[in-house]
Amino acid sequence: MSLLQEEREIILSNEFVDTFDFAEVTEFVKNASKDLFISHRFKNSDKMLVQPRGGFPTYKKQFALNEFFVEANVDVLPLTIDSNTRLNDYATASKMLRLSEENDVDMLNGYPLVNHGYRTTRKMITHFNKPVSLRHGTPDARLLIETAIASGIFEIEGGPITYLLPYSKNFPLDKAFLYWKYVERVCANYSELNEPINRESFGPLTATLVPPAITIVIQLLEMLLSLEEGVKSFSVSFSQTGSMNQDIVMGAVIKKMARYYAEQINCGDADIHLVYHQWMGAFPMNKDYAEQLINMSTVIASMVGADKIITKTREEAAGIPTKEANAKTVANTQYTLRILNGLPTIVDEEEEEILTLEVKAIMEAVFNDPADTLWRKVFNSIKNGIIDVPFSPHIINHNEMITIRDAKKNIRIIKRGNVPIPDRCYEYEKAQCDLTKDTTSIVNDIVHDIGIMQ
């Protein structure tokens, strides 16, 4: 028996799993409907796929939410997991699920997939027969991903960096890399049975003034970590920056760079997709304004040429949205996409060149780390600040980089810390901003820049 299989048997002998039947799950994936695979959908459709967010604790409510989504002509269904499951606390999730079922009040902020189990969940997934995307935020997602794939969920979001640096203060990053290596291998192995399982990275990170170069580098590195384990379908992603031009530049550069680096490690045969997140920062309280913002995000996603868009709702500022508001956003986004025709092509060569130079310089610094494997090189690079994510709460993050918006609302690096931004690019970035101000005014500007959409 392989080491991986031994580890799988240990993970799946968890007391919260009702006997995992490896042979039956393998047969299920082998014969599963092609319609459940987003990788298949990407291959056979040019349309930008629309995917909302959403997860409720009980089977009944989740089923009802999915009915609303299907009614609104959804392309990809979400399954968002509750926060206890994300922290591997299945006992609390189980208790809260029972309370939610008995009292009709939601005691969890998502669907506790491990507690529901794959036999139950698979009934829902196969009933709707649409691709489902797993949304979570779990550093150790081994059991969750096994359960998801056995349920018929063939798109897995996340990664060791993007699910850790924005969410955790002190979960060990090296452990996260190893736990995600397991996930990549399991996804790769299942991909050989039918259409590929799609992996998607979480580009928004902290959604707070993250400069494009950092987002792209992390997207590329998670993609490489996934492809080197044998994954054949991968989505890189980012969220609306606040400047349409910067979004378009970012889309162009990330597409080129993803292809380039995949070929560098001889994984050019993998399919690579681009996902765009509607505005992930602080939303306006005014629900009509929120709808305008969402609509604008959809237009930008089209300009960027995204393969999938992930939606927000008019209730974003108020908390977890109702299923009605959530379905409305899907219908509105589909409508906007349908009437958006004849979009002009915009290319900003200077900005593209600057961003490309920055990305290549950081990637080179990561590859030059003396460690023997890619994950260790990436780990060291985060530890020594070659990769620095603004506003990450994690103790390993350097927090030396400072970014602000220029007059056109582009996110600019005004202090690079240990990130190897080439001098020419650094001068260019700083030249776009008014740096004559003292730090106190700059802090006030940052506060303003974070809340620009409110």
Added chain:
Amino acid sequence: MKVVTGVVGNDIHVVANRLIDLSLRARGFEVFNLGVNTYLEEFFDAVVETGADVLLISSLNGEAEGWSREVKPLKAKYKNLDNLIMMIGGNLVVGSGDAEQIVPKYKNYGFDLVCHQIDLNTGLDWLEELIEKRNLK
């Protein structure tokens, strides 16, 4: 002048914490930032370890009150903290509250400066004034 700062309790709101760090440095303080999700013991341990003059605790999710009740008994267990300036700021209650009631309550918990929903720079101006008053500078 040394400041220990961080966000108290199971609170992971990091944005203001970074801005406090940045602003303190701009004003010439030496900052020891413990980040989000910090427990009271860790704050006092850090004050002792660094020999800090100021402890600036922040909170956004409102759970500061529960923790603040523990401040006096815990601080009493440490030696030589009598001259430590204790400051707390952010959103100091769950839901909405009246500053006129909140400020005396927190002063009673052992804080010298209480900034409930006060602009960051105003709060830091207060801190500098207090330091001047105590002739620490």
